[in-house]
Amino acid sequence: MHNAEYILIKTHAGLEEVLENELAEWQIPVNEKGLRCVFIPYQKEYVYRCNMFLRTALRVLVPVHDFTAEDTDEIYVQALRIKWEEYFPVTQTFAIDFSGMSDTFTHLKFASLRLKDAICDRFRNKLGSRPDIDREYPDVLINLHVNGNKISLSIDTSGESLHIRNSRRVQNVAPLNEVLAAGLIRLTGWDKQSEFVDGMCGSGTFTMEALGIASHSAPCLFRSHYGFKNLPDFDKTLYENLMTEAEEKVTEIDFILRANDIFPPAVSKARRNIQALPQGDKVKFTTSDFTAMRPQTESGVILLNPPYGERIQTADIEGLYAQIGSTLKHNWPGFKCGLISSDIQALHAVGLRQKINRTVFNGALECKFRVYDLYAGSKRTPQDNENPQSSSTN
Numbered sequence: 001m002h003n004a005e006y007i008l009i010k011t012h013a014g015l016e017e018v019l020e021n022e023l024a025e026w027q028i029p030v031n032e033k034g035l036r037c038v039f040i041p042y043q044k045e046y047v048y049r050c051n052m053f054l055r056t057a058l059r060v061l062v063p064v065h066d067f068t069a070e071d072t073d074e075i076y077v078q079a080l081r082i083k084w085e086e087y088f089p090v091t092q093t094f095a096i097d098f099s100g101m102s103d104t105f106t107h108l109k110f111a112s113l114r115l116k117d118a119i120c121d122r123f124r125n126k127l128g129s130r131p132d133i134d135r136e137y138p139d140v141l142i143n144l145h146v147n148g149n150k151i152s153l154s155i156d157t158s159g160e161s162l163h164i165r166n167s168r169r170v171q172n173v174a175p176l177n178e179v180l181a182a183g184l185i186r187l188t189g190w191d192k193q194s195e196f197v198d199g200m201c202g203s204g205t206f207t208m209e210a211l212g213i214a215s216h217s218a219p220c221l222f223r224s225h226y227g228f229k230n231l232p233d234f235d236k237t238l239y240e241n242l243m244t245e246a247e248e249k250v251t252e253i254d255f256i257l258r259a260n261d262i263f264p265p266a267v268s269k270a271r272r273n274i275q276a277l278p279q280g281d282k283v284k285f286t287t288s289d290f291t292a293m294r295p296q297t298e299s300g301v302i303l304l305n306p307p308y309g310e311r312i313q314t315a316d317i318e319g320l321y322a323q324i325g326s327t328l329k330h331n332w333p334g335f336k337c338g339l340i341s342s343d344i345q346a347l348h349a350v351g352l353r354q355k356i357n358r359t360v361f362n363g364a365l366e367c368k369f370r371v372y373d374l375y376a377g378s379k380r381t382p383q384d385n386e387n388p389q390s391s392s393t394n
C-alpha cells in the first residue's frame, strides 16, 4: 500500500510478547514492541497473513501519515494534504475510528470530525465530489490515534476487531474477548495436545480458542470480512492462496477437550457455539461444580475464568477461590492451571504459588492472570485457607 514502511498490529495490554511469539511462528520479523502493539515491516502478504491467521491480534493498521498538531485546525490542514484519493475511490464509503489519550485533544470525537472534513474536502477539491460516510459498515475504516500532540493516521486493514471470529456465536454473562482468551491459553505454555479443561466455561470462549489453536484452524476459515478486501490494491490471488494454505493446515485433534460449568444454560450456550465448529464433537461437556471434576489423563491444562463479583455476583467469592485452590492442589497434580480474575483478595485465597502473574484487562477491568504449576504437594502460600501451616512442609 502506498509507500507504507511498517505495519502496526494492535493487541491487548499484557499480550505484546505473546503476539511477538505468535509472529515468530509465522516467520514474520518484528521491528519493535510497543504498548498494546507490535510493529513489523510492511509487506502486503504480512497484512493479509496477520489478519487471517493471528489469534492474538486485534487490528492490523497500515500507517498513512504521522505528524504533530496543537489543535484540530492543524489536524485538518495536515490531513487535507494527504492524497486520500489514492487510498480509496470516491465511490466507497468510509468511517473514522479513534483512540488515544491527550491533554491537547480532550474531545477526540471532535478531532475525528475535523479529519473527516479534511478527507471529504480533499476529494471534493480533486474530484468534485466526496465519499459518503457509513459508520456501521464502511468500505474503508481510517484510524486516528492521538498520543499527546502526536497524531497517527492509518488504514485499518481489519475493518472490524479481529476478536470477532464468528458473528453467530451466542454469549453468556461476562464472556471473555477471544483475543484475550487465545493469549492467555498461549501464556500457560499448553502443548496443544494434552488434556484441555475449561472448568467454568460460560459460553465457551477458552474452549473455542483451544480447539482452533490445537487443530491449526486459522480464524479466516470462519470470517470473511476484512478491510483490506475493499482497498483498490486488493490482491485476490494472494488472499485465495492464503485461504488454501489455511484449509490445508487444519489437523485432526485426538486428545480430550472439556468444557464445564455449574450453570446449565451456560453449558447449553457453550455447546451451541462449539458444536457449530469443525471438530466441535471432540469436546466433552459437563454440568457440575468445578471442584467435582477430576482429570482424565496425567497432564494437561485447566483454564479458569471464575466470577469476580463484578458482573456475576457470588455470595462467598473468597470461599469459592479457596475451594479452587484446594481442588487444584489435591486433584490435579501434573496439570497447569491458568486463572484470570480482577479480585486480588479472592486470588490470595487460592493459596498456590504462581509461576506467572500478569496484569491484563478484561474489558475495562484490570485483572491478574496467574499460572500455577500443579504437582503432588504443590507449594501453598500462607494464605492457604484450607491448611495455613502447609507452606513450610511442602
Ligand SMILES: C[S@@+](CC[C@H](N)C(=O)[O-])C[C@H]1O[C@@H](n2cnc3c(N)ncnc32)[C@H](O)[C@@H]1O
Pocket: 172, 173, 174, 175, 176, 177, 199, 200, 201, 202, 203, 204, 205, 206, 260, 261, 262, 263, 266, 288, 289, 290, 291, 305, 306, 307, 308, 312
Ligand atoms: C466469568 S464467567 C465465564 C465466562 C466464560 N469464560 C466466557 O467466555 O463466556 C464465570 C462462569 O463460572 C461459572 N461458575 C461459577 N462457579 C462455578 C463452579 N463452582 N463450578 C463451575 N462453574 C462455575 C458461572 O456459571 C459462569 O458461567
